[in-house]
Amino acid sequence: MRIGLFATxxxxxxxxxxxxxxxxxxxxxxxxVVFPPGQTCCGQxxxxxxxxxxxxxxxxxxxxxxxxxxxxxxxxxxxxxxGSVRHQHEIVAERYGDAALRSGVATVKAKTYxxxxxxxxxxxxxxxxxxxxxxxxxxxxxxxxxxxRVGDKPLRLLRAVExxxxxxxxxADSCCGFGGTFAVKNADTSTAMLQDKMRNISAxxxxxxxxxxxxxxMHIGGGLSRIKSGTRTLHLAQILGSTxxxxxxxxxxxx
Amino acid sequence: MSTFLGMPATPPRxxxxxGNLRGERKFPRAAHDELLxxxxxxxxxxxxxxxxxxxxxxTGELPDWEQLRDAGSAIKTDTMNRLPELLEQLEAxxxxxxxxxxxxxxxxxxxxxxxxxxxxxxxxDVIKVKSMATQEIGLNEHLxxxxxxPYETDLAELIVQLADDKPSHILVPAIHRNRDEIRQIFLDxxxxxxxxxxxxxxxLAAAARTYLRQKFxxxxxxxxxxxxxxxxxxxxxxxxxxxNGRMCLTLPDTLITVMGIEKVLPRYQxxxxxxxxxxxxxxxxxxxxxxxxxxxxTPGDGPQEFHLVLLDNGRTAALADxxxxxxxxxxxxxxxxxxxxxxxxxxxxxxxxxxPGPIGAVLTPQLAGMHAAKDxxxxxxxxxxxxxxxxxxxxxxxxxxxxxLVELRHQHTEQAGTTAxxxxxxxxxxxxxxxxxxxxxxxxxxLSRSVGVGGRDRVISRLPAPFDxxxxxxxxPAPPKQSFRAWLASAEGxxxxxxASAEGxxxxxxDDHQEEQ
Ligand code: SF4
Numbered sequence: 001m002r003i004g005l006f007a008t009x010x011x012x013x014x015x016x017x018x019x020x021x022x023x024x025x026x027x028x029x030x031x032x033v034v035f036p037p038g039q040t041c042c043g044q045x046x047x048x049x050x051x052x053x054x055x056x057x058x059x060x061x062x063x064x065x066x067x068x069x070x071x072x073x074x075x076x077x078x079x080x081x082x083g084s085v086r087h088q089h090e091i092v093a094e095r096y097g098d099a100a101l102r103s104g105v106a107t108v109k110a111k112t113y114x115x116x117x118x119x120x121x122x123x124x125x126x127x128x129x130x131x132x133x134x135x136x137x138x139x140x141x142x143x144x145x146x147x148x149r150v151g152d153k154p155l156r157l158l159r160a161v162e163x164x165x166x167x168x169x170x171x172a173d174s175c176c177g178f179g180g181t182f183a184v185k186n187a188d189t190s191t192a193m194l195q196d197k198m199r200n201i202s203a204x205x206x207x208x209x210x211x212x213x214x215x216x217x218m219h220i221g222g223g224l225s226r227i228k229s230g231t232r233t234l235h236l237a238q239i240l241g242s243t244x245x246x247x248x249x250x251x252x253x254x255x
Numbered sequence: 256m257s258t259f260l261g262m263p264a265t266p267p268r269x270x271x272x273x274g275n276l277r278g279e280r281k282f283p284r285a286a287h288d289e290l291l292x293x294x295x296x297x298x299x300x301x302x303x304x305x306x307x308x309x310x311x312x313x314t315g316e317l318p319d320w321e322q323l324r325d326a327g328s329a330i331k332t333d334t335m336n337r338l339p340e341l342l343e344q345l346e347a348x349x350x351x352x353x354x355x356x357x358x359x360x361x362x363x364x365x366x367x368x369x370x371x372x373x374x375x376x377x378x379x380d381v382i383k384v385k386s387m388a389t390q391e392i393g394l395n396e397h398l399x400x401x402x403x404x405p406y407e408t409d410l411a412e413l414i415v416q417l418a419d420d421k422p423s424h425i426l427v428p429a430i431h432r433n434r435d436e437i438r439q440i441f442l443d444x445x446x447x448x449x450x451x452x453x454x455x456x457x458x459l460a461a462a463a464r465t466y467l468r469q470k471f472x473x474x475x476x477x478x479x480x481x482x483x484x485x486x487x488x489x490x491x492x493x494x495x496x497x498x499n500g501r502m503c504l505t506l507p508d509t510l511i512t513v514m515g516i517e518k519v520l521p522r523y524q525x526x527x528x529x530x531x532x533x534x535x536x537x538x539x540x541x542x543x544x545x546x547x548x549x550x551x552x553t554p555g556d557g558p559q560e561f562h563l564v565l566l567d568n569g570r571t572a573a574l575a576d577x578x579x580x581x582x583x584x585x586x587x588x589x590x591x592x593x594x595x596x597x598x599x600x601x602x603x604x605x606x607x608x609x610x611p612g613p614i615g616a617v618l619t620p621q622l623a624g625m626h627a628a629k630d631x632x633x634x635x636x637x638x639x640x641x642x643x644x645x646x647x648x649x650x651x652x653x654x655x656x657x658x659x660l661v662e663l664r665h666q667h668t669e670q671a672g673t674t675a676x677x678x679x680x681x682x683x684x685x686x687x688x689x690x691x692x693x694x695x696x697x698x699x700x701x702l703s704r705s706v707g708v709g710g711r712d713r714v715i716s717r718l719p720a721p722f723d724x725x726x727x728x729x730x731x732p733a734p735p736k737q738s739f740r741a742w743l744a745s746a747e748g749x750x751x752x753x754x755a756s757a758e759g760x761x762x763x764x765x766d767d768h769q770e771e772q
Contacts, residue, residue, distance in 0.1 A: 187724025
């Protein structure tokens with residue numbers, strides 16, 4: 001397949017390792033990975049904070065960058081950005097866009113996937129040939145879970161990883177407290193949620209807490225770093241990207 | 256006189272509601288203080304956890320639970336689409352059966368009507384069934400000011416009233432209190448209570464029962480809310496657990512019911528859906544212990560005078576909003592509160608309204624507005640959510656609360672005019688809509704690393720306002736040396752992808768070879 005990779009603004013700028021692993025993984029599975037160079041941001045932060053006029057150019061740009069019929073699928077290592085493309089772009093286009101934008105948005109929406117659902121649903125791949133001999137726990141992230149309904153797809157992918165010691169995260173489906181600007185506007189409540197999430201993560205004694213969204217991982221990882229926890233965060237793509245020939249070295253910095 | 260047939264004038268906007276629909280402080284400030292209350296957090300965590308597990312058990316066991324939710328949602332949506340005609344039908348039926356219907360535009364009118372009706376009976380006290388609508392309009396405070404004493408008869412509601420406190424949960428108003436506190440409240444406030452009262456729940460309940468029995472036997476007027484009002488028959492219904500409601504609804508001579516206009520249902524048969532959805536979602540029971548239904552007045556049986564006060568108080572204003580009106584479908588089960596991670600930590604008082612939790616965050620601003628003054632506390636409510644979506648999944652009538660929150664946030668930013676935040680959002684969009692400027696900004700970010708941002712460990716532990724709340728408990732990584740796109744464009748990036756393709760191809764070839772053998 002010809003896959004349009006959307007790096008997400010956060011992944012591109014702050015967490016490139018997760019995007020590199022996504023690209024490597026898709027290439028390893030035999031697909032052509034294209035990176036439309038004009039891509040930037042999906043506008044999720046704007047919409048979630050209450051701004052719908054401002055992101056119109058971002059929504060338009062996304063539709064233009066990935067609308068090309070030669071791109072079979074648009075894949076991104078983020079449940080919340082995929083959720084934004086699939087659920088919010090049409091709201092913005094309906095309200096402040098023109099007919100062209102509405103149809104452009106509908107076209108890309110239909111072929112947009114978060115990484116784990118693309119691997120499992122579209123490629124029908126659960127064993128992606130990964131090797132990761134470490135103790136891992138997985139936080140499913142709210143938008144993947146309840147907006148995209150990825151269900152246990154990430155866990156199925158992880159279970160097939162060679163050498164992995166996958167441990168269940170208690171109260172996995174409760175929110176980590178990130179919520180974009182929520183973590184800034186309601187920092188105290190967000191922190192209280194984060195503390196409970198970290199307590200559950202620590203209880204697993206995992207080396208790595210993984211998730212499918214760099215934004216939640218930035219929040220969880222930031223908290224774990226502050227309390228000098230023994231657990232570090234790592235994007236799902238980085239675990240799936242790790243192989244026997246090119247294993248992920250846990251001693252390196254987490255990104 | 257000329258008749259202009261062009262654009263009709265915008266109809267006047269329905270007025271907002273009055274009463275207990277606005278706190279004194281914005282949510283983050285109020286939550287900050289509530290979060291320090293360890294007792295509250297423990298109680299809330301334990302109570303919501305228990306109800307959550309029970310609810311999942313009794314909703315999971317029904318094979319048609321999802322269809323029930325769809326039916327509930329469809330009936331409510333249909334109801335809102337023809338609310339005026341259904342209300343008139345309800346009025347006609349109640350009147351036909353010997354009741355009297357009153358229309359109250361807002362809380363002020365409703366309070367005045369109830370007060371007038373109570374005074375007409377000559378009674379100076381009333382017993383009350385737990386009711387959100389009367390809390391919303393502050394009926395108790397109003398009655399007291401008029402020299403009438405209201406007695407709450409729901410156990411938790413009684414605790415709250417005796418402590419001169421405010422409810423913090425729709426269904427479990429005293430969820431923020433523990434047994435020892437309740438014991439002390441009873442010792443202090445119930446006249447003639449046994450001074451040796453201990454904190455055993457059954458003993459506390461018995462003390463309340465003795466006290467309330469006296470009221471039930473003597474009161475001549477009761478005030479209730481309503482869970483449902485059936486347009487087709489004029490039947491009103493209250494569902495409850497303790498039986499105190501049944502006492503109030505049957506023993507006095509006069510019954511006054513205050514019902515929000517959105518509580519009407521078209522047909523009697525619709526109850527088959529809601530009497531399954533409500534108890535399972537709220538208390539996690541298959542059936543609630545008491546379901547009372549009454550239609551007008553039955554000679555020789557129950558109250559011989561029945562008044563129904565239909566309360567608008569901002570509901571028409573909410574109905575005017577094509578998206579926001581979905582919040583009126585709420586049946587007040589409180590499932591969304593019990594699954595909400597924000598409610599679980601901040602508690603109900605932080606919302607400042609009769610309606611806390613996720614539904615409160617979307618209903619309160621719509622009933623009472625969120626721009627009454629600069630920095631209206633209600634404008635912070637739509638932001639009191641991480642948009643995790645747990646409420647939507649739990650809601651028995653499938654109200655898409657996260658989408659409503661996002662919509663109300665948008666309405667807020669549209670009304671707020673030019674703010675620093677809006678300018679920042681514009682600037683961010685300005686950078687991101689141009690790949691060229693965006694790439695330049697990324698380079699600048701990477702550069703910040705070489706000038707020492709993040710120090711040697713590449714970790715930023717202190718950020719300026721408004722991000723200081725974030726950095727109080729989280730480290731932030733310094734920007735990496737290279738963005739993804741820069742890496743991809745580099746020789747290293749291209750080589751890595753080529754190697755990955757080759758490795759994958761080799762692996763597949765080996766797999767195929769193995770299969771053939
Ligand atoms: S919004 Fe839904 S879940 Fe929340 S109280 Fe209302 S009916 Fe129950």
